[in-house]
Amino acid sequence: MIVRLVQRIGILLASLAVSSVLVFAFMAVLPGDPARVALGTSASDSAVAQLREQFGLDRPLVAQYLHWIHGLLTFDPGNSYISQAPIGPQLADRLQVTLWLVGTGMVIACVLALPMGTLMAVRHRKPSGLVLSALSQVGVAIPAFLAGILLITVFAVGLGWLPANGWTPPVQDPVLFLKQLLMPALSLGIVQAAVLTRYVRSAVLDVLREDYLRTARAKGLRPTRALLRHGLRNAAVPVVTVLALQLATLLVGSVVIERVFVIPGLGSLLLDSVANRDLIVVQDVVMIIAMAVLLVNFLVDLVYLLIDPRLRGGAS
Amino acid sequence: MRHDGRPTRGTGAVAATLACLLLASCSAGSTATGSTGKNSLNIGLTAEPANFDFTRTEGAAIPQALLYNVYETLVKLDQSGKIRPQLATSWSLSKDRRTYTFHLVKNATFSNGARFTAEDAKFSIERVTTDWTLVQKTQMDVVDAVRAVSPTELEVTLKRPSNDWLYRMTTRVGAMFSRTGVGKLATEPVGTGPYAVKNWNRGDSITLARRHGYWGRTPHFASVTLKYFKDPTAMNNALLTGTINVIGQMQSPESLYRFQNNSKYKVIEGTTNGEVVLSLNNGSGPMKNRKARQAVRYAIDHKALMDTCWAGRGKLIGSMVPPTDPWYQNLTDLYRYDRDKAKKLLEESGEAGRTLRLRIPTLPYATACGTVVKSQLEQAGFKVKLDQLEFPAAWLTTVFKNADYDMSIIGHVEPRDMQTVFGNEKSYIRYDNPEFRALLAKADQGTREQQITDMRAAARLVSKDAAADWLFLLPNLMVADEDITGLPVNSVSESLDLTGLGRS
Numbered sequence: 139m140i141v142r143l144v145q146r147i148g149i150l151l152a153s154l155a156v157s158s159v160l161v162f163a164f165m166a167v168l169p170g171d172p173a174r175v176a177l178g179t180s181a182s183d184s185a186v187a188q189l190r191e192q193f194g195l196d197r198p199l200v201a202q203y204l205h206w207i208h209g210l211l212t213f214d215p216g217n218s219y220i221s222q223a224p225i226g227p228q229l230a231d232r233l234q235v236t237l238w239l240v241g242t243g244m245v246i247a248c249v250l251a252l253p254m255g256t257l258m259a260v261r262h263r264k265p266s267g268l269v270l271s272a273l274s275q276v277g278v279a280i281p282a283f284l285a286g287i288l289l290i291t292v293f294a295v296g297l298g299w300l301p302a303n304g305w306t307p308p309v310q311d312p313v314l315f316l317k318q319l320l321m322p323a324l325s326l327g328i329v330q331a332a333v334l335t336r337y338v339r340s341a342v343l344d345v346l347r348e349d350y351l352r353t354a355r356a357k358g359l360r361p362t363r364a365l366l367r368h369g370l371r372n373a374a375v376p377v378v379t380v381l382a383l384q385l386a387t388l389l390v391g392s393v394v395i396e397r398v399f400v401i402p403g404l405g406s407l408l409l410d411s412v413a414n415r416d417l418i419v420v421q422d423v424v425m426i427i428a429m430a431v432l433l434v435n436f437l438v439d440l441v442y443l444l445i446d447p448r449l450r451g452g453a454s
Numbered sequence: 455m456r457h458d459g460r461p462t463r464g465t466g467a468v469a470a471t472l473a474c475l476l477l478a479s480c481s482a483g484s485t486a487t488g489s490t491g492k493n494s495l496n497i498g499l500t501a502e503p504a505n506f507d508f509t510r511t512e513g514a515a516i517p518q519a520l521l522y523n524v525y526e527t528l529v530k531l532d533q534s535g536k537i538r539p540q541l542a543t544s545w546s547l548s549k550d551r552r553t554y555t556f557h558l559v560k561n562a563t564f565s566n567g568a569r570f571t572a573e574d575a576k577f578s579i580e581r582v583t584t585d586w587t588l589v590q591k592t593q594m595d596v597v598d599a600v601r602a603v604s605p606t607e608l609e610v611t612l613k614r615p616s617n618d619w620l621y622r623m624t625t626r627v628g629a630m631f632s633r634t635g636v637g638k639l640a641t642e643p644v645g646t647g648p649y650a651v652k653n654w655n656r657g658d659s660i661t662l663a664r665r666h667g668y669w670g671r672t673p674h675f676a677s678v679t680l681k682y683f684k685d686p687t688a689m690n691n692a693l694l695t696g697t698i699n700v701i702g703q704m705q706s707p708e709s710l711y712r713f714q715n716n717s718k719y720k721v722i723e724g725t726t727n728g729e730v731v732l733s734l735n736n737g738s739g740p741m742k743n744r745k746a747r748q749a750v751r752y753a754i755d756h757k758a759l760m761d762t763c764w765a766g767r768g769k770l771i772g773s774m775v776p777p778t779d780p781w782y783q784n785l786t787d788l789y790r791y792d793r794d795k796a797k798k799l800l801e802e803s804g805e806a807g808r809t810l811r812l813r814i815p816t817l818p819y820a821t822a823c824g825t826v827v828k829s830q831l832e833q834a835g836f837k838v839k840l841d842q843l844e845f846p847a848a849w850l851t852t853v854f855k856n857a858d859y860d861m862s863i864i865g866h867v868e869p870r871d872m873q874t875v876f877g878n879e880k881s882y883i884r885y886d887n888p889e890f891r892a893l894l895a896k897a898d899q900g901t902r903e904q905q906i907t908d909m910r911a912a913a914r915l916v917s918k919d920a921a922a923d924w925l926f927l928l929p930n931l932m933v934a935d936e937d938i939t940g941l942p943v944n945s946v947s948e949s950l951d952l953t954g955l956g957r958s
Binding site for chain 2: 171174175177182185188189220221222223228232287290294295298301302303304305397398399400402406407409410413414415
């Protein structure tokens with residue numbers, strides 16, 4: 139168990155190091171000069187050169203990389219090229235917003251997908267199961283941004299029940315916070331739920347065909363009880379894997395959803411920073427997203443160990 | 455399985471995460487602009503400032519938010535384009551037309567508490583040459599000496615007479631800074647204006663708060679929030695659902711119908727300084743050929759183009775001069791749409807077989823017009839390859855800096871920019887005509903009448919040379935709640951002047 143844990147941590151750290159090199163390399167080859175963008179159309183070449191020096195862009199790439207990593211490790215990512223404001227507090231603010239969005243989206247996806255997927259599996263030969271299956275197919279086909287636009291059109295512009303866009307911290311105004319969170323989280327959640335439902339259905343169907351479930355029923359357990367007691371834990375392993383992948387998709391999906399709902403999260407910051415060639419901010423945001431995805435994968439590995447005792451025993 | 459009702463480790467972890475998020479969110483950025491009280495106003499705009507320092511950062515967004523509202527100038531432009539007093543109550547010009555004497559207001563203070571005097575004005579004017587990095591700083595090169603005669607009297611002597619200098623004093627180069635308030639211009643602007651920056655939620659909004667003790671007329675609204683939208687539809691929805699009160703820059707004129715027949719809103723249509731130019735590379739490639747450039751101008755059906763790509767809103771001008779400048783003349787007749795003539799000129803030019811690279815920025819008007827221009831030119835026999843370059847970064851480097859293009863489409867929104875775009879042979883258009891430059895120089899130094907005559911001649915010359923094609927002038931389209939008053943109809947200065955806004 140401990141050997142396996144140490145292995146996983148080692149893989150996590152190595153992946154983080156490789157990601158940081160890749161992120162930095164991609165930024166370095168991106169066309170467009172941050173200093174030129176900051177100074178704009180009318181700046182003289184000497185002013186641009188001066189600013190490049192100020193940004194440290196005239197230094198060798200290895201030195202720039204080490205400086206960046208040092209900043210990240212010491213929680214002081216420096217100042218933005220463009221706004222000249224400290225990046226740290228800005229990243230922290232934006233990350234909280236995105237975490238709320240992604241977290242709520244994930245909860246909505248799970249709450250919808252787990253019962254629906256199970257129901258679809260149990261009733262896979264009945265009309266109700268087929269209808270649910272068809273609905274989930276429609277959900278898979280709708281991109282999150284389209285779901286967002288449709289929700290805005292109906293519930294904000296049409297019925298006037300919810301605000302069309304914006305963001306308020308929960309402490310400032312909890313009611314407005316929930317109203318503003320609902321539609322973006324639903325847009326992310328519904329689409330993810332549709333995908334997740336398909337996996338839950340297939341995992342539960344596999345479990346339903348297993349011998350141990352037949353044995354459980356032969357012992358006198360009702361089908362539902364047998365499934366809940368012996369089936370779901372076994373069906374959970376593939377579903378948890380998909381959940382982790384989905385979380386990564388949600389993070390990326392939130393970039394678009396934040397734009398549609400004008401939410402100042404990590405995704406909006408990323409898009410703006412790319413357009414302005416605020417490369418130091420882009421690097422940090424991409425690195426945070428990469429870190430989040432790697433960390434989630436790491437946690438999933440740990441969850442495997444919790445769910446499946448066979449993995450624990452095998453390693454120790 | 456546990457059935458004892460105690461929380462498991464899993465639920466504990468979830469609860470702890472949520473609690474952390476909730477606590478941490480105390481400081482997270484808010485865009486809570488839904489509660490628009492009587493005393494506050496929310497305005498939707500498109501381009502957010504990169505920072506607050508317009509002395510070192512280019513772009514129209516910073517002066518749009520700060521000029522006249524946070525920073526004031528000695529003189530300002532009114533809605534009709536006329537120069538009016540601001541921090542200078544009056545001014546006079548010496549007989550040799552080289553020395554301006556300004557009489558300044560007595561009771562103005564900066565937002566850092568310092569009093570505004572002629573010494574600050576001298577400091578601000580001299581600082582343009584010493585500390586600014588933008589090309590606009592050259593507009594102060596004509597200044598020979600600045601003298602603070604008394605705390606309320608300033609004397610500025612020019613090296614030569616210049617009509618343009620006083621006009622430029624209404625723009626960002628004329629902004630007055632505190633001698634003790636330029637340390638953190640990028641994040642903490644200090645001006646004498648009626649508003650001060652209260653909060654900047656980066657990526658979302660800037661809130662300006664009314665200053666107590668402002669020397670002039672107190673503005674109606676205690677706070678004004680400038681809220682930035684990348685997506686025009688999101689901005690429209692924000693007005694429809696009451697999140698904002700005003701769309702300051704309508705970027706989707708085709709959706710105006712949603713507001714036009716609704717008594718809750720009013721639509722304002724005025725004029726701007728934004729000439730949407732089909733830039734032609736006069737320095738190299740097929741567009742170096744004058745006949746080929748003329749063929750391009752004849753090939754474009756401007757009315758049809760404006761109808762298609764900007765819902766028919768805007769004005770056809772045919773030159774680099776908007777109607778609010780004193781030397782405006784309608785030059786659309788110089789190259790009236792004539793496809794046959796375009797074909798003939800293209801043949802004569804010998805450039806017919808070459809492919810033109812139309813490299814446009816990813817901006818709404820440019821992408822909308824790009825395909826129409828391509829199609830119209832192809833109908834006249836041109837071969838056109840359309841590229842979209844990401845704006846600002848890729849477009850600035852490829853087209854603006856390296857002039858690696860044959861044609862492009864860009865809105866030149868700076869006021870009186872004929873000189874910067876066409877009067878400098880190194881600008882990306884590479885128009886090199888000594889006669890044109892001589893006319894501009896003469897106009898700057900002559901009397902007002904001579905200035906108008908010479909500027910008209912210059913505008914006609916650059917238009918006849920087909921140095922570019924002027925597709926149309928962007929309209930100033932605003933939509934607002936019906937009870938909002940004092941909105942600037944025309945956008946003729948660099949500022950979105952909020953000082954006159956009110957509620958009926």
